[in-house]
Amino acid sequence: MVEDVADLGPRVTTHVQALSHWLAESKASASLEWRSRAFEKATTVDTHAAAHLEAILREVEEDTRELVFTGRLVGGSLVRRTFELELEPPDSTVIGGRVAEESLEALEQFFGRQATAVLEVREARLPSGETKETHLLKQLMG
Numbered sequence: 001m002v003e004d005v006a007d008l009g010p011r012v013t014t015h016v017q018a019l020s021h022w023l024a025e026s027k028a029s030a031s032l033e034w035r036s037r038a039f040e041k042a043t044t045v046d047t048h049a050a051a052h053l054e055a056i057l058r059e060v061e062e063d064t065r066e067l068v069f070t071g072r073l074v075g076g077s078l079v080r081r082t083f084e085l086e087l088e089p090p091d092s093t094v095i096g097g098r099v100a101e102e103s104l105e106a107l108e109q110f111f112g113r114q115a116t117a118v119l120e121v122r123e124a125r126l127p128s129g130e131t132k133e134t135h136l137l138k139q140l141m142g
Contacts, residue, residue: 009064009122010064013060013062016057017053017054017057017058019050020050020051020053021050021054023045023050024051028047028050029045029047029050030044030045030050031044032045037079038079038081059126059127060124061124061125061126062122063125064120064121064122064123066120066121066138067118067119068117069085069087069116069117070087070088070115070116071086071087071114071117072085072086072114072115073086073110073112073113073115074086074094075096076107076111078107078108081098081099081104082099083096083098083099083107083137084096085115085117085137095119097119097135097136098134098135098136099136100137100138103138103140106140107137107140109140110142114142116140116141116142117137117139118137118138118139118140119135119136121133
């Protein structure tokens, strides 16, 4: 659940929480579909599930920050809008995530090359300690 919330971001999470509240209070259900270039998802939410979802979303804490990393762009997909950046030593780890629409052209241009990446890092946390961090590539520079 926390993984999905982190992927949505704070604005969408707030709207889903409001919808869940409305469904629970109204004793209603809803069928929802989401379509994008990358995927399709569908679900049905009944009154009980809406109340449970609202309670969970109310507990989620989210932080968003912008960080700059330097490394080599070692993976990515223009179709799925994803990236993988191998960080320079001493870290030498690979971080990945989604690519903002306006950065897709740069993804293709810098593939396999050194680049400086501006990432929006979102962290979603439950009081239980469960956390999920997601990355959105906002900008690539040489």
